[in-house]
Amino acid sequence: xxxxxxxxxxxxxxxxxxxxxxxxxxxxxxxxxxxxxxxxxxxxxxxxxxxxxxxxxxxxxxxxxxxxxxxxxxxxxxxxxxxxxxxxxxxxxxxxxxxxxxxxxxxxxxxxxxxxxxxxxxxxxxxxxxxxxxxxxxxxxxxxxxxxxxxxxxxxxxxxxxxxxxxxxxxxxxxxxxxxxxxxxxxxxxxxxxxxxxxxxxxxxxxxxxxxxxxxxxxxxxxxxxxxxxxxxxxxxxxxxxxxxxxxxxxxxxxxxxxxxxxxxxxxxxxxxxxxxxxxxxxxxxxxxxxxxxxxxxxxxxxxxxxxxxxxxxxxxxxxxxxxxxxxxxxxxxxxxxxxxxxxxxxxxxxxxxxxxxxxxxxxxxxxxxxxxxxxxxxxxxxxxxxxxxxxxxxxxxxxxxxxxxxxxxxxxxxxxxxxxxxxxxxxxxxxxxxxxxxxxxxxxxxxxxxx
Ligand SMILES: Nc1ncnc2c1ncn2[C@@H]1O[C@H](COP(=O)(O)OP(=O)(O)O)[C@@H](O)[C@H]1O
Ligand SMILES: [Mg+2]
Ligand SMILES: [Zn+2]
Numbered sequence: 001x002x003x004x005x006x007x008x009x010x011x012x013x014x015x016x017x018x019x020x021x022x023x024x025x026x027x028x029x030x031x032x033x034x035x036x037x038x039x040x041x042x043x044x045x046x047x048x049x050x051x052x053x054x055x056x057x058x059x060x061x062x063x064x065x066x067x068x069x070x071x072x073x074x075x076x077x078x079x080x081x082x083x084x085x086x087x088x089x090x091x092x093x094x095x096x097x098x099x100x101x102x103x104x105x106x107x108x109x110x111x112x113x114x115x116x117x118x119x120x121x122x123x124x125x126x127x128x129x130x131x132x133x134x135x136x137x138x139x140x141x142x143x144x145x146x147x148x149x150x151x152x153x154x155x156x157x158x159x160x161x162x163x164x165x166x167x168x169x170x171x172x173x174x175x176x177x178x179x180x181x182x183x184x185x186x187x188x189x190x191x192x193x194x195x196x197x198x199x200x201x202x203x204x205x206x207x208x209x210x211x212x213x214x215x216x217x218x219x220x221x222x223x224x225x226x227x228x229x230x231x232x233x234x235x236x237x238x239x240x241x242x243x244x245x246x247x248x249x250x251x252x253x254x255x256x257x258x259x260x261x262x263x264x265x266x267x268x269x270x271x272x273x274x275x276x277x278x279x280x281x282x283x284x285x286x287x288x289x290x291x292x293x294x295x296x297x298x299x300x301x302x303x304x305x306x307x308x309x310x311x312x313x314x315x316x317x318x319x320x321x322x323x324x325x326x327x328x329x330x331x332x333x334x335x336x337x338x339x340x341x342x343x344x345x346x347x348x349x350x351x352x353x354x355x356x357x358x359x360x361x362x363x364x365x366x367x368x369x370x371x372x373x374x375x376x377x378x379x380x381x382x383x384x385x386x387x388x389x390x391x392x393x394x395x396x397x398x399x400x401x402x403x404x405x406x407x408x409x410x411x412x413x414x415x416x417x418x419x420x421x422x423x424x425x426x427x428x429x430x431x432x433x434x435x436x437x438x439x440x441x442x443x444x445x446x447x448x449x450x451x452x
Contacts, residue, residue: 008033009185014223018315022284027222034185065252068164068205070371071109074261074270075102077297078245080253083164086203087252092210093234098243099209101270102234102261103156103166104128104137106207111139115162117156120269120306121148121172121182127240135267148182150175150191154198162204167195170224171207185223192224225249236263237356242277243268244356257297275413278355283332284383288375290417292367293388293406294359300402300409301387304354305364307371312348323353324368325360332369332391339395349375362390363400366446373447381450384416399424411435417445 008017011025011034024032067082076082083089094097100120106115116139120128133444143162147153150173157165167173171183173191180186192208199206208228210221225231229251236243245259260271271277279291279302288307305324312318322395329351333405336342351368353359366389374381388406390398399421400406410418411434422439440446 005036008034009036011185012033012187012222014189022194031087036180036184036186038173042274067373068110068114070106071112072102072106072259072270074259075106075245078247078257078259079230080247080250080257083205084229084252085205086197086199087205087229088192088227089205089207089230090192090210090221090224090228090234091207091232091234092212094238095211096238097234097236098261098263098268099234100131100168101135102245103168103207104132105135105144106135106269107164108132108135108139110164110209111137111142113141115161116142116143116166117160117162118142118144118163118166118168119142119147119153120168121146122169134265146170148174148305150194151177152359154194157198157202158203161202164205164207166207168211169211171211189223189227192227196227235356235358240356241357243269244358254297256301275300275409278303278357279413280381282354285380287380288371290367290374290381291372291386291410292359292364293386293410293418294352294361294364295356295402295406300405301357302409302413302415303357303359304356305352305367305371306352307375308350309344309347309372309375312346314348317346318348318350320349321351321357323356324351324449328362328365329368331393332365332372335391335393335395335443336369336372339442340373340447342373343370344376347376362398363388363406365389365391366397366443369443370419370446370450374450379451382417384414385419385450386410386415386417387419387446389419389421389446391443397421397423397441397443397446403428407435407437419449 005067008020010024010027011032012029015024015026020033023030066085070076076202094388100232107118110116124146125144130207170188172190174187175190178186178190195206195208210224212221231249233246233248234243241262243261243263247255247257249255260274263269282304290305291302292305293302295393319329325412333344337344367387369391370381388400390400403424417436417438419438422441425439438449
């Protein structure tokens with residue numbers, strides 16, 4: 001009998017290969033391919049066809065998008081205005097970041113008005129109830145269960161009809177239809193698909209927790225991302241207390257919004273004033289530090305950016321960033337070299353956005369470039385200064401969006417000066433008066449402002 005052909009699937013990105021390779025050609029992950037039988041992969045293709053049902057677009061009732069409040073306004077905002085009925089929401093994050101804590105708290109809130117089922121494949125009912133007690137979760141209509149079987153969960157949901165379900169975590173759930181271990185690609189994909197169909201057919205929202213593993217040891221959320229409706233990532237530095245919840249995919253809202261939380265003994269709390277939190281503990285009067293203003297979704301957030309430059313002992317000097325795009329840093333150092341005549345090629349450079357915030361907005365350029373300038377020259381930037389603006393390759397400062405909101409946030413937090421691009425700030429000047437505005441058109445001009 002000929003040997004059954006197998007395929008190899010990347011645990012990180014889900015790409016398929018006919019042969020094993022050490023490195024995934026699609027996402028670049030090492031040793032991430034998992035051998036799988038192709039029968040397990042081609043799931044429902046051979047199932048008997050059901051008649052297609054359809055409706056006139058004008059005749060679908062308007063109330064088809066019902067949203068629940070989770071009782072956590074930060075989460076509701078990230079979801080695009082509440083939890084949509086019938087949606088499948090993935091919450092990904094490192095182990096220990098607080099996924100179970102957040103979801104149990106949400107269940108506690110929702111369980112006051114709705115019946116909610118929280119299924120854990122990781123903890124016993126006793127452990128769950130201990131955790132619930134610690135978090136002060138005591139909703140009458142919250143049911144907890146410890147279970148690993150995909151089929152049992154689906155059956156329970158069909159029979160008991162809870163109004164919301166949490167499954168924690170997908171890596172611990174197995175479907176008996178698939179002959180593969182828990183957490184493998186095919187299991188994760190099959191179970192996610194099954195829960196998606198369940199959410200749609202029962203018209204209930206389902207949260208699925210998924211662990212992220214940077215070394216590709218377990219099948220991660222990347223594989224699930226294109227199946228589910230909404231993907232939220234829970235991020236943050238585990239050593240620090242704050243956490244950021246970010247939407248990376250949302251069929252029912254914008255993906256720009258973030259929610260900010262702090263983790264205490266009695267659970268996660270919403271942070272209404274993220275700027276204050278990001279700036280707490282800031283050192284005064286040191287070089288290489290300034291404050292940027294980023295806009296996340298609709299909300300401006302101030303954060304400290306730090307840069308350190310030191311003489312390199314390597315032939316290839318180091319460039320390291322945390323919270324900021326490395327390629328963007330390359331670009332900014334090139335502009336500082338070429339346009340401002342700053343020699344940086346022999347320096348190791350480190351850039352850090354303090355507080356675990358990840359900024360991918362070009363508006364952060366000016367603050368990062370200024371922090372670099374300050375780090376190299378050793379001259380501190382006045383501590384009551386906030387800056388934002390995109391830096392172009394010509395060293396020019398480009399206009400950014402939401403100028404008014406950014407300036408207002410700086411003013412609200414008691415800063416005295418804002419340095420911003422001239423372009424796009426004309427309308428502001430006349431009306432804003434509580435804060436000094438310095439509008440400049442090039443990075444060189446901005447740096448000049450810092451030298452005085
Ligand atoms: N029994 C406990 N007492 C105090 N803190 C706890 C307890 N259990 C968990 N925590 C804290 O809550 C954090 C988040 O845990 P958890 O919600 O289980 O994370 P996740 O589900 O993302 O793996 C942990 O890192 C830990 O600091
Ligand atoms: Mg957990
Ligand atoms: Zn891959």
